[in-house]
Amino acid sequence: MxxxxxxxxxxxxxxxxxxxxxxxxxxxxxxxxxxxxxxxxxxxxxxxxxxxxxxxxxxxxxxxxxxxxxxxxxxxxxxxxxxxxxxxxxxxxxxxxxxxxxxxxxxxxxxxxxxxxxxxxxxxxxxxxxxxxxxxxxxxxxxxxxxxxxxxxxxxxxxxxxxxxxxxxxxxxxxxxxxxxxxAGITSYSPLKFSKVKAGDNVAIAGFGGLGHMGVKYAKSFGANVTVFDITEDKRADALRMGATKYVNVNNPEELKGMDDSFDFILSTIPAKYDMTMYMRMTKFGGDFAIVGMPALINQPTVTAGNFVFTPNRNVYGSQVxxxxxxxxxxxxxxxxxxxxxxxxxxxxxxxxxxxxxxxxxxxxxxxxxxxxxxxx
Ligand SMILES: [Zn+2]
Ligand SMILES: [Zn+2]
Incomplete structure (x- = not known):
C-alpha cells in the first residue's frame, strides 16, 4: 500500500x-x-x-x-x-x-x-x-x-x-x-552589523517606514537605545510600541533642539529629499551614519565638502541590501x-x-x- x-x-x-x-x-x-x-x-x-x-x-x-x-x-x-x-x-x-x-x-x-x-x-x-x-x-x-x-x-x-x-x-x-x-529586513540589518551596533549604543532611525521599522526592531534586539525620526505625528505611537525610547517629529523644531553629537549610529531610510547635514551633525564624533534610502534623482539631498569638513570625523557611508x-x-x-x-x-x-x-x-x-x-x- x-x-x-x-x-x-x-x-x-x-x-x-x-x-x-x-x-x-x-x-x-x-x-x-x-x-x-x-x-x-x-x-x-x-x-x-x-x-x-x-x-x-x-x-x-x-x-x-x-x-x-x-x-x-x-x-x-x-x-x-x-x-x-x-x-x-x-x-x-x-x-x-x-x-x-x-x-x-x-x-x-x-x-x-x-x-x-x-x-x-x-x-x-x-x-x-x-x-x-x-x-x-x-x-x-x-x-x-x-x-x-x-x-x-x-x-x-x-x-x-x-x-x-x-x-x-x-x-x-x-x-x-x-x-x-x-x-527591508536585510537592508536595515546589514549596516547595523557593519557598524557593530551593540547594547547601550544610542541609535537613530531616520524614516519610519518599511525599512525603518525593521531597523528599530533589530537595533532594539541588539540592546540599543533607539530614537525614531519621521515627519508625521501618525507614527509616534507605533514607534514607541516597537520599542523606541524616543520619537522625533522633524517638522516640530522644538523636538530637534540639543540633539547634535547624540548618536553612535544613525540609519537613514528616507526615500525623499531631506536635510542630510542635520543627521551628520547628530552623529557623534567617530560615530557612523549609514544611508540606505534612495530618493528619486530629482529629489536627492545636497551635501557639500564643507558639510563634511565642519562635521569632522563621522563615518558616512551607503549600503545596499x-x-x-x-x-x-x-x-x-x-x-x-x-x-x-x-x-x-x-x-x-x-x-x-x-x-x-x-x-x-x-x-x-x-x-x-x-x-x-x-x-x-
Ligand atoms: Zn527593496
Ligand atoms: Zn562577482
Missing part, C-alpha cells in the same frame, strides 16, 4: 513538473508604464536548469524601491512592461538535478538579486550585491546568464532562480511576514528572535497594487503591504 501511495505521489509530482529545458509559464502583475498602471500579463521564464529551483510564490511585498522603479525615478530606460517585486517568499515545487540545498516542499525566499559572477572579490567575500563581474537584479534587469532576457520579479505566481541565490525559510516561519525580510550569506543569517536571526515586519495583506489585483503604491507615497502604509499571490487571477 505504501509503495502504491509513493507511486501515486511520484506520478503527481511528475505531471506538474515542467519538463527540463522547457520555458516555465508564468503570470504576474506587470507595470505598464511610468504612470504606475498595472495589468495581469502572462509570460515565460527560462527553463529550470540543473542548478535552479522553481518557487511557487506565496507572498510578495511592496518595497518603496518598486515604486521608484515603476515611476522611472531612478532611470529613464525602464523596460516596460515588467513585473516588479524583490521580496518573495514561496514553496519549492521543482529542483534541478544538481540541487541539494532545497527539496520539493521546502520554503524559499528571493531578495533583490538573482545572480552574480561568483568570481570577483565581492562575490568571493559573500557580498554578491556589489559584484563587479555582472550581478543580475530580480526584475527589470538584463540577465547576462540567460541570453540577456529581462528579469521578472515577484508579483507573479512563480520564479526560477539558481539555488545559491535562494534563501532557506524554516517551516515554522509565518510566510506572509517573511517576504519583507528579503529586502546584503549578501546571500548575511541574508540567510538575518532570516535565521529574525525567526529565532521572532522579529517580523508589521504587514497588511492585499489581493493580487492591479487595483489593489495601484492603491497600495499611492498609500505608500502618501505615507499611509503601516508598514509593509504584502501581496497574497494565490489571489492572482
Amino acid at each position: 505504501k509503495q502504491l501511495i509513493n507511486l501515486v505521489a511520484i506520478l503527481i509530482t511528475t505531471s506538474v513538473a515542467i519538463a527540463q529545458n522547457n520555458p516555465v509559464p508564468s503570470k504576474g502583475l506587470a507595470a505598464i508604464d511610468k504612470t504606475g498602471k498595472f495589468e495581469v500579463r502572462e509570460f515565460n521564464r527560462h527553463p529550470v536548469g540543473d542548478n535552479d529551483i522553481l518557487i511557487e510564490t506565496m507572498y510578495a511585498s511592496i518595497c518603496h524601491s518598486d515604486i521608484h522603479h515603476v515611476h522611472s525615478d531612478w532611470r529613464s530606460d525602464e523596460p516596460y512592461p515588467y513585473v516588479p517585486g524583490h521580496e518573495i517568499a514561496g514553496k519549492v515545487i521543482q529542483v534541478g538535478k544538481n540541487v541539494t540545498k532545497f527539496k520539493v516542499g521546502d520554503y524559499a525566499g528571493v531578495g533583490c538579486f538573482v545572480n552574480s559572477c561568483g568570481k570577483c572579490d565581492y562575490c568571493k567575500a559573500d557580498m554578491e550585491q556589489y559584484c563587479t563581474g555582472g550581478r543580475v537584479l530580480t526584475y527589470a534587469s538584463k540577465d547576462i546568464y540567460h541570453n540577456d532576457e529581462i528579469t521578472q520579479g515577484g508579483y507573479s505566481n512563480n520564479i526560477v532562480v539558481i539555488d545559491r541565490f535562494a534563501i532557506k525559510i524554516p517551516k515554522n516561519a509565518p510566510m506572509e511576514k517573511v517576504a519583507p525580510l528579503l529586502c 546584503g549578501g546571500i550569506k548575511e541574508t540567510q543569517e538575518m532570516l535565521d536571526y529574525s525567526v529565532k528572535k521572532n522579529i517580523y515586519p508589521d504587514v497588511e495583506i492585499i489581493n493580487a489585483t492591479p487595483e489593489a497594487v495601484e492603491d497600495a503604491y499611492q498609500k505608500v507615497l502618501d505615507g499611509k502604509v503601516k508598514f509593509r503591504y504584502v501581496i497574497d499571490m494565490k489571489t492572482l487571477k
Whole structure:
C-alpha cells in the first residue's frame, strides 16, 4: 500500500513538473508604464536548469524601491512592461538535478538579486550585491546568464532562480511576514552589523517606514537605545510600541533642539529629499551614519565638502541590501528572535497594487503591504 501511495505521489509530482529545458509559464502583475498602471500579463521564464529551483510564490511585498522603479525615478530606460517585486517568499515545487540545498516542499525566499559572477572579490567575500563581474537584479534587469532576457520579479505566481541565490525559510516561519525580510529586513540589518551596533549604543532611525521599522526592531534586539525620526505625528505611537525610547517629529523644531553629537549610529531610510547635514551633525564624533534610502534623482539631498569638513570625523557611508550569506543569517536571526515586519495583506489585483503604491507615497502604509499571490487571477 505504501509503495502504491509513493507511486501515486511520484506520478503527481511528475505531471506538474515542467519538463527540463522547457520555458516555465508564468503570470504576474506587470507595470505598464511610468504612470504606475498595472495589468495581469502572462509570460515565460527560462527553463529550470540543473542548478535552479522553481518557487511557487506565496507572498510578495511592496518595497518603496518598486515604486521608484515603476515611476522611472531612478532611470529613464525602464523596460516596460515588467513585473516588479524583490521580496518573495514561496514553496519549492521543482529542483534541478544538481540541487541539494532545497527539496520539493521546502520554503524559499528571493531578495533583490538573482545572480552574480561568483568570481570577483565581492562575490568571493559573500557580498554578491556589489559584484563587479555582472550581478543580475530580480526584475527589470538584463540577465547576462540567460541570453540577456529581462528579469521578472515577484508579483507573479512563480520564479526560477539558481539555488545559491535562494534563501532557506524554516517551516515554522509565518510566510506572509517573511517576504519583507528579503529586502527591508536585510537592508536595515546589514549596516547595523557593519557598524557593530551593540547594547547601550544610542541609535537613530531616520524614516519610519518599511525599512525603518525593521531597523528599530533589530537595533532594539541588539540592546540599543533607539530614537525614531519621521515627519508625521501618525507614527509616534507605533514607534514607541516597537520599542523606541524616543520619537522625533522633524517638522516640530522644538523636538530637534540639543540633539547634535547624540548618536553612535544613525540609519537613514528616507526615500525623499531631506536635510542630510542635520543627521551628520547628530552623529557623534567617530560615530557612523549609514544611508540606505534612495530618493528619486530629482529629489536627492545636497551635501557639500564643507558639510563634511565642519562635521569632522563621522563615518558616512551607503549600503545596499546584503549578501546571500548575511541574508540567510538575518532570516535565521529574525525567526529565532521572532522579529517580523508589521504587514497588511492585499489581493493580487492591479487595483489593489495601484492603491497600495499611492498609500505608500502618501505615507499611509503601516508598514509593509504584502501581496497574497494565490489571489492572482
Ligand atoms: Zn527593496
Ligand atoms: Zn562577482
